[in-house]
Amino acid sequence: MNDAPVLGAARVGPGDLDPAGFAALRTGAIVAREDAAVMALSGAGAVACMQGLLTNDVEKPGDGAFVYGAMLTAKGMIVVDGWAARHNPTVTFTMPADVRSRALAIFTRSVPPRLARVEDRSSDGAVLRLAGPAALERCSTLAEFLPLPPPGRAALHPDGWEIARPPDGAPFVLQLMGPRAAVAVLEDRLGRAGIHIADRPILEAARVLAGWGRIGAEIDEKTIPQEVRFDELGGVSYTKGCYTGQETVSRLHFRGHVNRYLRGLRFDDAPGDATTVEQQDREVGRVTSLVWLPEGASRGQWIGLALLRRDVLPGTMARAGNSDVRVVDLPFTL
Numbered sequence: 586m587n588d589a590p591v592l593g594a595a596r597v598g599p600g601d602l603d604p605a606g607f608a609a610l611r612t613g614a615i616v617a618r619e620d621a622a623v624m625a626l627s628g629a630g631a632v633a634c635m636q637g638l639l640t641n642d643v644e645k646p647g648d649g650a651f652v653y654g655a656m657l658t659a660k661g662m663i664v665v666d667g668w669a670a671r672h673n674p675t676v677t678f679t680m681p682a683d684v685r686s687r688a689l690a691i692f693t694r695s696v697p698p699r700l701a702r703v704e705d706r707s708s709d710g711a712v713l714r715l716a717g718p719a720a721l722e723r724c725s726t727l728a729e730f731l732p733l734p735p736p737g738r739a740a741l742h743p744d745g746w747e748i749a750r751p752p753d754g755a756p757f758v759l760q761l762m763g764p765r766a767a768v769a770v771l772e773d774r775l776g777r778a779g780i781h782i783a784d785r786p787i788l789e790a791a792r793v794l795a796g797w798g799r800i801g802a803e804i805d806e807k808t809i810p811q812e813v814r815f816d817e818l819g820g821v822s823y824t825k826g827c828y829t830g831q832e833t834v835s836r837l838h839f840r841g842h843v844n845r846y847l848r849g850l851r852f853d854d855a856p857g858d859a860t861t862v863e864q865q866d867r868e869v870g871r872v873t874s875l876v877w878l879p880e881g882a883s884r885g886q887w888i889g890l891a892l893l894r895r896d897v898l899p900g901t902m903a904r905a906g907n908s909d910v911r912v913v914d915l916p917f918t919l
Contacts, residue, residue, distance in 0.1 A: 594860060594889075595802040595874040597793075601786045604879040609781035610791060611919065614720035616775050617783040621712040622685035622705075623762060624692060627675040630700025635676045638695060638829055639669060640810055642822040648673045651739040651749040651760075653820045655810055656691055661833025663808045664691065666800060666820075668760065670739035670749050677747060679712055679762060684800055695829075711765040713772070714757035715780065716791045721758055723778045730774065733759070746771070752819055754916070756795035757788070793876045793890055796915025798847055803873040803890060810834055812843045812892065814915065845870060845892050849913040850905060852887035859906025862891050869894045872905055878919075888917060 609615045626635055636644050641654030648671055655666040665688045667680030680688055685707055692703040715724065724731055731748065734740045739749035746763035761771065776782050798804045798813035811834070815821045823838055837843065850862070850872070862870040870893035879885045887908070897903065899914040 594872050595789065595793075595799060597786045597789050597876045599877050599879075599885065602790055602877065602879060603784060603787065606781055606783035606787045607790065607879050609783070610717050610787055612718065614715060614717040614723050614780040615783040615787055616713055616715045616720075616772065616780050617785055617788050618768065619712040619714045619760075619788060620682045620785060621679050622682045622688070622707040623710045623712065624678045624680075624685075624688055625675055625704045625706055626678070626692065626696060626701045627704065628701035629674060630697070631674055631676050632671060634696045634701050635669060635678070636826065636828065638691065640815065640821045640828065640830075640834065641669070641819070642825040643669050643671050643676060645822075645825070646671070646737065649734070649738045649740065651734075651737055651751060653751065653755070653818060655815070655820060656688070657810070657828075657830025657834070658806065659830060661809055661830040661837075662806050663800070663804050663810060663813075664806065666798075666804065668749065668751070670747060672739070672741055672747075677706075677762070679760065681800055682707070709765055710762060711768045713761040713768065713775075714788055715759040715761070715775075716757045716788070717781075720780065723780050724759060724775075726778050727774060731761075754795065754818065756792040756797050789874075790876050790878065793874050793888065794917045794919070796847065796849060796890065796917065798890070799874070803847060803892060809837065809843060811837055812845055813847045817915075842895065844895055846895050847873075847915065848891055848893050848897070848899065849915045849917050850889040850891050850903075850910045851913055852889065852905070852908040852910050854887075854908040856887055856889065856905055856910075857907035859889070859908070862893060862897075862903050862905045862910070864897060864901065864903040869897045869903065890915075 639654040641652040650671045749760040874890040
């Protein structure tokens with residue numbers, strides 16, 4: 586596990602976010618290529634093997650399920666997070682590209698070859714994510730080419746694409762995964778349907794607005810799922826069978842509470858090199874993500890995510906970097 590991303594605040598600053606793309610994210614629809622890795626478990630034991638590794642349940646929802654979850658250390662700390670799609674007898678798992686080798690190590694170590702085989706599809710596959718309030722409506726005009734599954738479900742397209750729709754509240758409304766060679770053609774069809782073709786930073790802005798943690802920013806190997814809103818995000822099942830790290834997660838859920846929690850920040854001014862959050866001359870947490878949101882031609886606003894002491898509640902004021910900040914609940918409302 587020595588390839589863990591260096592922990593630090595993720596930052597999308599002025600000039601990184603296309604104003605037209607942000608406008609489309611707020612009122613229309615965008616599509617962007619995600620920097621993702623893809624693994625597949627195939628074989629008679631694929632579902633059972635994933636069930637023993639993931640915090641969420643891939644058995645009960647049945648074939649076609651699309652769920653968010655994480656793989657943990659034995660002590661309940663997050664190692665890899667991502668989205669699992671079940672297509673019997675295969676389960677695909679989409680995760681951030683920079684934790685690909687960590688996931689491959691877990692699968693190689695934990696999945697017996699007699700039960701399932703592990704395939705790394707990252708080099709040949711591509712992942713597109715769509716977001717925005719009009720994304721599904723505009724995709725519906727491509728229904729014959731791009732049929733939309735219900736929330737929390739995934740389907741396989743005859744052309745080799747996996748079409749997956751997360752439950753409500755995710756930072757994207759549709760994920761398309763398929764052959765890298767076919768991406769340009771797919772983007773062209775989406776663009777002609779009125780969906781803005783955006784760059785990767787727009788997905789980072791959508792993630793922060795939705796209040797989802799990211800490995801290397803909010804999440805490291807000392808992070809427990811409940812600290813980064815896994816309960817609210819539907820990323821943990823408390824009714825499924827055993828999985829690696831379950832004892833810590835379940836004990837915390839039923840008998841205790843976390844000491845820190847992921848919150849949103851609204852900045853009054855530019856944050857500078859904000860790394861910590863202070864309140865009444867004491868440090869109460871750390872800034873984990875920063876995004877500058879364009880608002881018109883000449884002004885904008887900074888927002889961010891922070892892991893704060895659990896007693897620092899939404900509505901309170903604090904200080905981060907060069908700015909006063911208001912602590913807000915997640916997801917953000919604009």
